[in-house]
Amino acid sequence: MSGGRLRRSGRALRALAGGALSVAATFLGLLAVTFFIGRVMPVDPVLAIVGDRAPEHVVERVREELGLNQPLPVQFVRYVRQALRGDFGTSVLTANPVLEDLRRVVPATVELATCGILIGIGLGVPLGVAAAVWQGRWIDQAARLVGLIGYSVPIFWLGLMALLVFYARLGWVGGPGRIDVAYEYTVPTLSGLLLLDAAWAGEWEAFGNALSHLVLPAALLGLFSLASISRMTRSLLIAELSQEYVLAARAKGLSTARIVWRHALRNAAVPLLTVIALSYGGLLEGSVLTETVFAWPGLGLYLTNSLQNADMNAVLGATLVVGTVFVGLNLLSDAAYRWLDPRTRAGA
Amino acid sequence: MSGDAIHGRGPLPRWRAWLESARPASRRQAAAGRAWAAWQAFARQPAALAGLAIVAALLGVALLAPWIAPYSPIDGDLGTTRLLPPSAAHWLGTDDQGRDILSRLLHGSRITLQVVLLVALLAAPIGLLVGTVAGWAGGWVDTLLMRVTDLFLAFPRLVLALAFVAALGPGITNAVLAIAITSWPPYARIARAETLTLRGADFLAAVRLAGASPARLVLRHVMPLCLPSVIVRVTLDMAGIILTAAGLGFLGLGAQPPMPEWGAMVANGRQYVLDQWWVAAAPGAAICLVSLGFNLLGDGLRDALDPKQAGPGGGR
Amino acid sequence: MSPDGTPAAPSGPGPGAGPGAAPLLEVEDLRVAYPARGGGWHEVVRGVGFTLGRERLGLVGESGSGKSQTGRALMGLNGPGARVSAARLRFDGIDLLSCPPRQRRALRGARIAMVLQDPKVALNPVMRVGDQVAEGLRAHRRLAGAALRARVLDALASVGLEDPARVARLYPHEVSGGMGQRVMIAMMLAAEPDLLIADEPTSALDVAVQQQVLAVLDRCVAERGMGLVFVSHDLRLVASFCDRVLVMYAGRVVESIDAGRLHEAVHPYTRGLLACLPRLDRPQRPLPVLQREDAWAR
Amino acid sequence: MGALSAVGGPPPVPGATGLAVTGLRVAFGDHVAVDDLSFTLPPGGSLGLVGGSGSGKSSVLRAVCGLVRAQAGQVALTGGGAGAAPGSAAFRRRVQMVFQDPYGSLHPRQTVDRQLAEPLAIHRLDRGAAREARIERALAEVGLDPGLRFRYPHQLSGGQRQRVAIARALILEPNLLLLDEPTSALDASVQAEVLNLLDALRQRRGLAFVMVSHDLAVVAHLCEDLVVMARGRVVDRLGAAALAAGGAACAETRALQEAAAGFRRPAPPVPAPPPAMPA
Amino acid sequence: ATPKDTLVIAAAFDDILSLDPAESFEISAGELMGNGYERLVRLDARDPTKLLPDLARAWTVSPDGRRYVFELKPGLRFASGNPLGAEDVAFSLQRAVLLDKAPAFILTQFGFTKAQVRERIRATGPGRVELETDRAYAPSYVLNGLSANVAAVVDRQLLLSKERDGDLGAGWLKTAYAGSGPWRIREWRANELVVLERNEAYHGTPARLKRVIYRHVKESATQRLLLDKGDVDVARNLSPQDLDALTGHKDIRTTATPKGTLYYFSLNQKHPTLARPEVREAFKWLVDYEAIGRTLIRNIGVVHQNFLPRGLLGASTDNPYRLDVAKARALLAKAGVADGFKVTMDVRSVQPVQAIAESLQQTARRAGIEIEILPGDGKQTLTKYRARQHDIYIGQWGADYWDPHTNADTFVRNPDNADDARAKPLAWRNAWDIPALTRQADAAVLERDPSKRAAMYRELQAEFRRSSPFVMLFQQTEVAALRANVDGLQLGATMDSTYFAGVGKR
Numbered sequence A: 001m002s003g004g005r006l007r008r009s010g011r012a013l014r015a016l017a018g019g020a021l022s023v024a025a026t027f028l029g030l031l032a033v034t035f036f037i038g039r040v041m042p043v044d045p046v047l048a049i050v051g052d053r054a055p056e057h058v059v060e061r062v063r064e065e066l067g068l069n070q071p072l073p074v075q076f077v078r079y080v081r082q083a084l085r086g087d088f089g090t091s092v093l094t095a096n097p098v099l100e101d102l103r104r105v106v107p108a109t110v111e112l113a114t115c116g117i118l119i120g121i122g123l124g125v126p127l128g129v130a131a132a133v134w135q136g137r138w139i140d141q142a143a144r145l146v147g148l149i150g151y152s153v154p155i156f157w158l159g160l161m162a163l164l165v166f167y168a169r170l171g172w173v174g175g176p177g178r179i180d181v182a183y184e185y186t187v188p189t190l191s192g193l194l195l196l197d198a199a200w201a202g203e204w205e206a207f208g209n210a211l212s213h214l215v216l217p218a219a220l221l222g223l224f225s226l227a228s229i230s231r232m233t234r235s236l237l238i239a240e241l242s243q244e245y246v247l248a249a250r251a252k253g254l255s256t257a258r259i260v261w262r263h264a265l266r267n268a269a270v271p272l273l274t275v276i277a278l279s280y281g282g283l284l285e286g287s288v289l290t291e292t293v294f295a296w297p298g299l300g301l302y303l304t305n306s307l308q309n310a311d312m313n314a315v316l317g318a319t320l321v322v323g324t325v326f327v328g329l330n331l332l333s334d335a336a337y338r339w340l341d342p343r344t345r346a347g348a
Numbered sequence B: 001m002s003g004d005a006i007h008g009r010g011p012l013p014r015w016r017a018w019l020e021s022a023r024p025a026s027r028r029q030a031a032a033g034r035a036w037a038a039w040q041a042f043a044r045q046p047a048a049l050a051g052l053a054i055v056a057a058l059l060g061v062a063l064l065a066p067w068i069a070p071y072s073p074i075d076g077d078l079g080t081t082r083l084l085p086p087s088a089a090h091w092l093g094t095d096d097q098g099r100d101i102l103s104r105l106l107h108g109s110r111i112t113l114q115v116v117l118l119v120a121l122l123a124a125p126i127g128l129l130v131g132t133v134a135g136w137a138g139g140w141v142d143t144l145l146m147r148v149t150d151l152f153l154a155f156p157r158l159v160l161a162l163a164f165v166a167a168l169g170p171g172i173t174n175a176v177l178a179i180a181i182t183s184w185p186p187y188a189r190i191a192r193a194e195t196l197t198l199r200g201a202d203f204l205a206a207v208r209l210a211g212a213s214p215a216r217l218v219l220r221h222v223m224p225l226c227l228p229s230v231i232v233r234v235t236l237d238m239a240g241i242i243l244t245a246a247g248l249g250f251l252g253l254g255a256q257p258p259m260p261e262w263g264a265m266v267a268n269g270r271q272y273v274l275d276q277w278w279v280a281a282a283p284g285a286a287i288c289l290v291s292l293g294f295n296l297l298g299d300g301l302r303d304a305l306d307p308k309q310a311g312p313g314g315g316r
Numbered sequence C: 001m002s003p004d005g006t007p008a009a010p011s012g013p014g015p016g017a018g019p020g021a022a023p024l025l026e027v028e029d030l031r032v033a034y035p036a037r038g039g040g041w042h043e044v045v046r047g048v049g050f051t052l053g054r055e056r057l058g059l060v061g062e063s064g065s066g067k068s069q070t071g072r073a074l075m076g077l078n079g080p081g082a083r084v085s086a087a088r089l090r091f092d093g094i095d096l097l098s099c100p101p102r103q104r105r106a107l108r109g110a111r112i113a114m115v116l117q118d119p120k121v122a123l124n125p126v127m128r129v130g131d132q133v134a135e136g137l138r139a140h141r142r143l144a145g146a147a148l149r150a151r152v153l154d155a156l157a158s159v160g161l162e163d164p165a166r167v168a169r170l171y172p173h174e175v176s177g178g179m180g181q182r183v184m185i186a187m188m189l190a191a192e193p194d195l196l197i198a199d200e201p202t203s204a205l206d207v208a209v210q211q212q213v214l215a216v217l218d219r220c221v222a223e224r225g226m227g228l229v230f231v232s233h234d235l236r237l238v239a240s241f242c243d244r245v246l247v248m249y250a251g252r253v254v255e256s257i258d259a260g261r262l263h264e265a266v267h268p269y270t271r272g273l274l275a276c277l278p279r280l281d282r283p284q285r286p287l288p289v290l291q292r293e294d295a296w297a298r
Numbered sequence D: 001m002g003a004l005s006a007v008g009g010p011p012p013v014p015g016a017t018g019l020a021v022t023g024l025r026v027a028f029g030d031h032v033a034v035d036d037l038s039f040t041l042p043p044g045g046s047l048g049l050v051g052g053s054g055s056g057k058s059s060v061l062r063a064v065c066g067l068v069r070a071q072a073g074q075v076a077l078t079g080g081g082a083g084a085a086p087g088s089a090a091f092r093r094r095v096q097m098v099f100q101d102p103y104g105s106l107h108p109r110q111t112v113d114r115q116l117a118e119p120l121a122i123h124r125l126d127r128g129a130a131r132e133a134r135i136e137r138a139l140a141e142v143g144l145d146p147g148l149r150f151r152y153p154h155q156l157s158g159g160q161r162q163r164v165a166i167a168r169a170l171i172l173e174p175n176l177l178l179l180d181e182p183t184s185a186l187d188a189s190v191q192a193e194v195l196n197l198l199d200a201l202r203q204r205r206g207l208a209f210v211m212v213s214h215d216l217a218v219v220a221h222l223c224e225d226l227v228v229m230a231r232g233r234v235v236d237r238l239g240a241a242a243l244a245a246g247g248a249a250c251a252e253t254r255a256l257q258e259a260a261a262g263f264r265r266p267a268p269p270v271p272a273p274p275p276a277m278p279a
Numbered sequence E: 001a002t003p004k005d006t007l008v009i010a011a012a013f014d015d016i017l018s019l020d021p022a023e024s025f026e027i028s029a030g031e032l033m034g035n036g037y038e039r040l041v042r043l044d045a046r047d048p049t050k051l052l053p054d055l056a057r058a059w060t061v062s063p064d065g066r067r068y069v070f071e072l073k074p075g076l077r078f079a080s081g082n083p084l085g086a087e088d089v090a091f092s093l094q095r096a097v098l099l100d101k102a103p104a105f106i107l108t109q110f111g112f113t114k115a116q117v118r119e120r121i122r123a124t125g126p127g128r129v130e131l132e133t134d135r136a137y138a139p140s141y142v143l144n145g146l147s148a149n150v151a152a153v154v155d156r157q158l159l160l161s162k163e164r165d166g167d168l169g170a171g172w173l174k175t176a177y178a179g180s181g182p183w184r185i186r187e188w189r190a191n192e193l194v195v196l197e198r199n200e201a202y203h204g205t206p207a208r209l210k211r212v213i214y215r216h217v218k219e220s221a222t223q224r225l226l227l228d229k230g231d232v233d234v235a236r237n238l239s240p241q242d243l244d245a246l247t248g249h250k251d252i253r254t255t256a257t258p259k260g261t262l263y264y265f266s267l268n269q270k271h272p273t274l275a276r277p278e279v280r281e282a283f284k285w286l287v288d289y290e291a292i293g294r295t296l297i298r299n300i301g302v303v304h305q306n307f308l309p310r311g312l313l314g315a316s317t318d319n320p321y322r323l324d325v326a327k328a329r330a331l332l333a334k335a336g337v338a339d340g341f342k343v344t345m346d347v348r349s350v351q352p353v354q355a356i357a358e359s360l361q362q363t364a365r366r367a368g369i370e371i372e373i374l375p376g377d378g379k380q381t382l383t384k385y386r387a388r389q390h391d392i393y394i395g396q397w398g399a400d401y402w403d404p405h406t407n408a409d410t411f412v413r414n415p416d417n418a419d420d421a422r423a424k425p426l427a428w429r430n431a432w433d434i435p436a437l438t439r440q441a442d443a444a445v446l447e448r449d450p451s452k453r454a455a456m457y458r459e460l461q462a463e464f465r466r467s468s469p470f471v472m473l474f475q476q477t478e479v480a481a482l483r484a485n486v487d488g489l490q491l492g493a494t495m496d497s498t499y500f501a502g503v504g505k506r
Ligand SMILES: Nc1ncnc2c1ncn2[C@@H]1O[C@H](COP(=O)(O)OP(=O)(O)OP(=O)(O)O)[C@@H](O)[C@H]1O
Pocket: C034, C044, C061, C062, C063, C064, C065, C066, C067, C068, C069, C070, C079, C080, C233
């Protein structure tokens, strides 16, 4: 018994080590790709620092300071060494250490994407389940329609239209930005997640205001994740519902609800989780455009700005964060896989 | 296996009988019959047909654009025809350079089609090859290829495309390249997964026993089997590709002016979205319609090509 | 028309019927049809009829002859889109076709149960075996807590599983095929049904294990006086295990015969099936093969 | 016993091939599927491998034809094919295999024609009309209607598929056929047809067989010698005649024997009539 | 809605790179510098050709024109509470020269170098600062230079306390504040917001409002929505069509001021075809100035064909060119390219530049010239432009300080046209080799009589209009739309002369 457990934990350890190794490899790849992009980009990074009107000698001096006159391999080694030390340098654009910037912008995006995915899950899973159970009925068609909208409509366009209708015309929601300026200094920053911080501080008015700003972009992102989640839920569930064990459960006389939610969905949950994890990553990505439309001071906006201004330190930092989140989500969904599916739990 | 007790069918015309013959007499007839069966499975779905119609219409419009467009797509008159609302003369109105939006849309279909086709032709084979080779070879080849795939997957697609376009310089060709570079990994994943399930299949063992080389096995036997799911995925991705291209255009990194690229048109129209809504709405609707078409088509293809429905022998 | 007319018309209790005078199950002119591709219907069960007492009834026939569909029609579990009709389909006096779905579901698992072919796929892979057994009990017998657990362990023990407490904690992939099939039987028998439909319960199992599982089934029938419909394509097995055998061909019952009198079978299909099996004790080559006649299917 | 010399019946056809396997060991990870297994098949002979599920029967066949790698042991052809190294093209042409599941052993997207042509294409045999003729001959040999030639597998019945699989194995004109439960997925009536076909082929071509099954009756019908396996090892060897006489010494063999006879009720609550089969 | 005591401004300020006056050189930052810092003299917001005293009470120029003495106002304090004296002023100017960041040339062009700046700029007594230039420049030129942000006065004590590795506090000041103006810069969150708070220690009239908050909003449409809903009080980057749509809105009015920023496109003289004089001129006849003025830059700019923006000394308002395809064709024929030719044009993907480029593309095609537009973001096109690798570049140029030399220096001076030249003005970027014009421009800087000086610039402009490879398009007008309850907001002509101290809300 204990020997088995020992062996099992040994196997888990090996899997973990393998995971860590692959994450490390992925990171090195990320670094290489960002470096490569930074170097081939036809933008002079010095320009970003000194501006267009600086005299030539200033330009030259800064170029030397940045080590840009050294051979590429030397630059790469320096770059990797710094990145490994957790030193992403200072952003040219914000004049702050990149790490500090990230600490500010990442929570904003996380808040947005998390609310989006919660909406996506909360509506998408039941919708997908309904569509699978009542296959071919109106609810199935409706789910399909929602999915198609989510897949076919450009988010930036829908965002603008939604802003126009719900903010400008109807005035139901707050406008662009995370919070009204009036509340700018009322909420102390703890987690960076405005809703949590406001609730923690008991600033309910600010909470309400932040919520009113969040609702629209989150709902929009939610719609897009809803599309893929409901569609995947449907097809996974349909596949599960045709399995023999469902027949066995029906033969036991269980109710449809129990069969669907306890048996079939539980099995579908395993791949579904991967879908959700991926679509969460997708939301982080979708936020690039959403944040532009909603003037949301998050990672997406930060990344586009830095890219366009050749702020390579910031680009590296932000890309690494996004990459890490993707890798982390992958690991997490792997772990969930192991946790949800007893067959993989033993490693057999 | 075909139903013996099927009721309610009249006599078939000769060509249908030929196509539906259970005993095809030649390779050609067998292939045609197979295609016909797939078509029938496909044609049973009205939504899929609608999708096909949209895509076919896109194709037709792209072919005929110069003949059916009422005006030039690139010349307008800043002085007199700027930002006119839809009217009899300009069905969809005019844009900020005084150009007829309908004409631009019609010509833009060529770009959209070109983007979609190029990406599909670039990304799908890469993904297919990488995935099948990784899945079949296993071992370190698999590990290496999948690491690279994961690396590309670890970047959000739009961001990576952005970075590549930033690196290569904007323009439609580079946008296509960037999108292709970023869209093959999912295909590789799918192809690999499929290959893994096929790896132990007896029919492949039989071919191996006959002495087939690994290259032959992968190219002639494994790949054709992965192809349907990749095709389905590509079709479903078309919408995403169009949207990504539009997103790049929207951020000013896609097609360059005055090319009537739909995404760039939306981006341009965004300035006027509050008052001259048609400038952005028309290309936006075109994008929606075409991605809708590809989505419906992809759904239909999936249902038609689904191995589970390929033949009743599959599941016992 | 099959040569001997509609076999086994509902005429009193079948041979080997148990103590109850009224038959447990009466089936007359049962038909199952699925929508055909080109429109219309495709009948896969075409006018099956029989009565069942508290006995072991074997259902044999080649693949696709409609055995499983017949069994499932009794459970009310045919595939989506199926059209099921019958002149009579009564279980213990209850008309199964006209009773409300709620009552039908209450019957399922509680009074009519079913064992499936392959325990590997018929047990929910993410649920502990014990929980799966408990589920039916909780639904039908309103048990909970310690009482429920005791019943689960009892049920597992009754199918000959050693250390039921340990088995209850396992996941399906952690039990062997034979154990899995026993778990499934325990799961279906826990609620003590009056009728058990076993759809090829042993054909996915190892030859040696097959014997053990059959013994378990056999004991349950003998001890509890339950009716059993045993679906199989293995004529030799059915003949040795059941009291009575229905032979199906193309959705019809072509012959109904006592297992002991199988050698007296008159239908050429049945006779052909028996003859074409290779035998250890009497080598024969070439083996006789079945010459199908269209008339059988009509 | 383990000798490499060909023992057994006289080769009915000159050039007939036999097989000698010594000390074979196959492992998947930590799991040893086949351990120190030896047997010989005289040229033109037939050998049955029987055993319960998971006893390693399929693994033996797969190791013999090189589909899985053996950790230890030798596989050698004897008789006509002696000298062809496992894995070589010559070996492949002499040794072919038929798989258990006719549903899984045919490529689902290729016509019968294409599947039969594939081995010919690989070995660059017979172009054009000669190839056509050869395919037609192969179909005829396994008793398949030429009208089925351009069908896809899903348009065929199980028995027909298994015939196609046999035709594919035969098209390279091998001398040794490895059969992995070729009839266990088939109905009894179809099984008889396939067994008859295999029997006829053997007579006609002087093929040597190694056949795997868990059904003693089926193996005994086709093979002269039997090897009983359990847990990856040989536990019993006996001739078909000895088996028919009944009363095997080995427990595993006896269990198989009983299973072949149907169900035997242990205690007599209901007097079960012995399975009486009509003549 | 916005709080009563706070002015909320929607603006795009993603260009800010630093809050250090010695380093910051961006338009948005300039406005912050103007409100947060003081300098010796300051431009009159109403008439930028005039100078007003700021920290200096009075100043004198020595007869040889090289020594400037400034007298400070008494009792000055920084927002930190530290007293502000002559030492601080000298320190600030020295610091700018020593740090030698992008805008430092505004001071070093008067002959200050790192080596001697501590002698040439000195505190000569309590409240007395003395500067010594290397030549006798036009006093307006020097004083205008001293009104630039780079000459703003910073808190010496505070900065020295934050100094690291002898950086004179530059690392710290990038994101902080050390000034004495009516507003303290409380916080700058890049691409998000900037918060100004009333400086209670300010020596002049205190600001009327307590706070000014800039919110970064890039989209014009979004700015308009926010303004319309009253979630901001001022919108700064509205597009022509959004401005148009707001006229007649009962709660919103607009205010406008011409800016020192010019839009132009230029022809690289390394391109053999573009180098022909007739081709250069032909391009000037191929722009539909009138239609562009009426549509694309309506409200936000006026057609202007000279290198000095209106409002600068000597600026010309002659606009001789208009769209004349026939004339252009004739000129092209004369140049031997009657059949037209193909060129590329690097265009930033921003409005109205992109739209103007597209319009030019259409009109040029009518004369047979095929222009291929190469879009890119700002940094990308600039990189190419600075390396002289473009064919045609379309862009803008803003005055660095309020003196004609700022633009003359770049448009009509090219002391060395070699690839490795030390100075690389716009004329160099387009490889326009102009020794004669360079000499003329150098002379104009030294002319001390303003009216003679103005005449010299007018001459330069006439020649420039005729022969330069620059096609000047328009001068930007800055427009702000504001809620009707905001009063006292006056946009300044330069980037640092929009003041908020006098702004109030009803
Ligand atoms: N859901 C369904 N839809 C359409 N046809 C079906 C469906 N389920 C079964 N059939 C058809 O019904 C017929 C009878 O099937 P059934 O499963 O009863 O055969 P069986 O006798 O149990 O065969 P096997 O021995 O292979 O299990 C077959 O032809 C099968 O194809």
